[in-house]
Amino acid sequence: AGKHRVAVIGSGNWGSVASRLLASNTAKLPSFHDEVRMWVFEETLPTGEKLSESINQAHENCKYLPGIKLGTNVIADPDLESAVKDADMLVFVTPHQFVEGICKKLVGKLRPGVEAISLIKGMEVKMEGPCMISKLITDTLGINCCVLMGANIANEIAVEKFSEATIGYREDKEAANRWAKLFTTPYFLVAIVEDIEGVELCGTLKNVVAIAAGLVDGLDMGNNTKAAIMRIGLREMRAFSKLLFPSVRDNTFFESCGVADLITTCLGGRNRRVAEAFARNGGKRSFDELEAEMLHGQKLQGVSTAREVYEVLTYHGWQELFPLLSTVHEICIGQLPPTSIVEYRLAEGQS
Ligand code: NAD
Ligand code: 13P
Numbered sequence: 001a002g003k004h005r006v007a008v009i010g011s012g013n014w015g016s017v018a019s020r021l022l023a024s025n026t027a028k029l030p031s032f033h034d035e036v037r038m039w040v041f042e043e044t045l046p047t048g049e050k051l052s053e054s055i056n057q058a059h060e061n062c063k064y065l066p067g068i069k070l071g072t073n074v075i076a077d078p079d080l081e082s083a084v085k086d087a088d089m090l091v092f093v094t095p096h097q098f099v100e101g102i103c104k105k106l107v108g109k110l111r112p113g114v115e116a117i118s119l120i121k122g123m124e125v126k127m128e129g130p131c132m133i134s135k136l137i138t139d140t141l142g143i144n145c146c147v148l149m150g151a152n153i154a155n156e157i158a159v160e161k162f163s164e165a166t167i168g169y170r171e172d173k174e175a176a177n178r179w180a181k182l183f184t185t186p187y188f189l190v191a192i193v194e195d196i197e198g199v200e201l202c203g204t205l206k207n208v209v210a211i212a213a214g215l216v217d218g219l220d221m222g223n224n225t226k227a228a229i230m231r232i233g234l235r236e237m238r239a240f241s242k243l244l245f246p247s248v249r250d251n252t253f254f255e256s257c258g259v260a261d262l263i264t265t266c267l268g269g270r271n272r273r274v275a276e277a278f279a280r281n282g283g284k285r286s287f288d289e290l291e292a293e294m295l296h297g298q299k300l301q302g303v304s305t306a307r308e309v310y311e312v313l314t315y316h317g318w319q320e321l322f323p324l325l326s327t328v329h330e331i332c333i334g335q336l337p338p339t340s341i342v343e344y345r346l347a348e349g350q351s
Pocket of ligand 1 (some may be wrong): 010011012013014015016041042064067094095096103119120121152153154155297298299300301302
């Protein structure tokens with residue numbers, strides 16, 4: 001077989017860091033072409049320059065990852081079709097709200113036999129129920145799609161601080177191992193788990209718990225409260241995942257994608273930071289406004305995920321079983337004040 005060609009769809013904060021990490025490996029591993037194509041959602045910088053041109057000139061994403069060299073073998077491409085046309089390994093890493101539109105544009109444009117992996121934390125809710133992003137990719141494009149989730153705050157991985165990640169796969173262990181080989185570095189250890197829904201739901205749901213953790217930070221509630229929120233959140237994450245997909249395994253919650261990602265995001269993530277500001281403002285300034293002001297184009301996933309989870313909960317009449325997940329959404333839309341995050345009772349029979 002010929003050498004594999006890698007394309008990355010997305011170039012935000014994690015997209016840029018993932019491209020850098022992958023390019024350091026493709027340059028070394030003989031079974032991969034050196035070049036990593038990175039699709040850039042084009043924008044014009046305040047200097048008048050195009051973001052993609054600036055990346056190719058400076059080998060740096062000055063908007064979403066300033067100060068970090070990506071490697072000369074990362075090539076930014078603003079044209080989606082051209083970015084993927086030669087690739088047989090596709091890495092999806094955009095905010096989850098944009099994936100459906102991107103996949104529609106890719107129909108009929110991919111090489112036969114192409115494989116995908118999704119680093120995206122989120123879900124779509126359709127008439128027929130919730131649809132995980134990897135499934136959306138598989139269903140729209142007819143390709144196999146693994147997921148990679150973990151305690152991976154991008155800015156820390158950009159400077160090569162040690163961390164771990166989990167690849168979730170369905171049946172095709174060989175594909176999962178190929179992805180693990182491509183992502184593993186001495187500072188980034190990857191485990192594979194045959195529980196794609198469990199891994200993806202961990203990464204997705206912890207963003208809602210991180211909003212709750214940020215709220216308690218903004219209310220100056222202290223460490224015990226934050227630990228309680230994380231424990232209750234993890235419990236609800238597991239219960240929700242198992243109700244939707246009975247095949248989800250308990251052990252998955254002990255992998256990097258589970259408890260470790262929950263902890264790091266509740267301590268140092270963007271969802272936490274913006275939720276803290278929301279609570280400090282007494283809920284008077286919206287998440288959208290704070291996101292735009294504080295994140296300079298980077299996107300939160302927790303607020304929209306809370307809404308999507310809430311839609312699923314109301315559809316099934318499950319709200320009472322998930323007081324934390326439900327309350328986060330009601331606070332985000334201003335129906336409840338931020339202080340409500342600690343004002344609920346556990347439902348009977350729950351611990
Ligand atoms: P980001 O939030 O830093 O940046 C937003 C990106 O969205 C930018 O690349 C922007 O160009 C792009 N964009 C804006 N409008 C668009 C449109 N209409 N269509 C397509 N793209 C558009 O992005 P990120 O941090 O790379 O996040 C991508 C995914 O990775 C998310 O699901 C996130 O939860 C996940 N993730 C992020 C981190 C992290 O630390 N940043 C870590 C792990 C996972
Ligand atoms: P935030 O989007 O809250 O920064 O979380 C990043 C993340 O997913 C870390 O694994």
